[in-house]
Amino acid sequence: AAPARDRLRIAIQKSGRLAEPARALLSSCGLSWRESRDRLFCYGETLPVDLLLVRDDDIPGLIADGVCDLGIVGRNVLLEQDGERRGIGRAPAFREWRALGFGGCRLALAVPDGWEWRSVSQLAGKRIATSYPALLSQWLATQCIDAKVVVLSGSVEIAPRLGQADAICDLVSSGATLAANQLKPVQTLIESEAVLAGPEQAFDDVRGELADLLLRRLDGALRIRH
Ligand code: ATP
């Protein structure tokens, strides 16, 4: 078992869409920090709650490995990595503790503007580019559609124009990026937003009390916002 710890460590995105709102939310819970010189670690001052600033994709794994206790990450990333773990027969190692009400977007299927969209069965035999292979494959299986999943780590929206894929499955918020690439969203797979992620099991040391305190303050802050 991991050694007992007397401070809580929360992973948040170092830079990107969720970085500022995550810090603002935690600040509104009365937390403050002293930043390290390399800006990767923030030492909690008002409470023993520290921050680790990382790539969002690393957050579920940091929780699974016990390097961090909690994290703020998009539901899309959490579910994809959970699906990936299930796919290789591993036990769930993290879950959503709270939805946080920012970073809203959806994981959607999009097809070229020129397609006349009637039903999902049109995807049979097509190539679909995505950075979310586990979620897309799961969804295709529930729809009983046999399509080829083309895994790309970025710039998914240009794949149809490059002839790499027929359709895409990607995050959409305003839809402007899709429109700029002559694509249209036709089906939502997942509604996403930033979430507080934590381990499957509660903490069995002082971190449990810190997490409870943080959750109470977080729930208060979220109520005021909505
Ligand atoms: P990192 O460098 O940390 O890997 P990234 O480029 O993967 O950053 P961002 O683009 O900052 O990540 O997106 C972080 C999260 O913001 C996404 O996982 C998603 O939950 C959310 N999000 C909200 N709207 C959008 C959108 N239009 N496109 C992409 N992500 C969005």
Ligand code: ZN
């Ligand atoms: Zn990322």
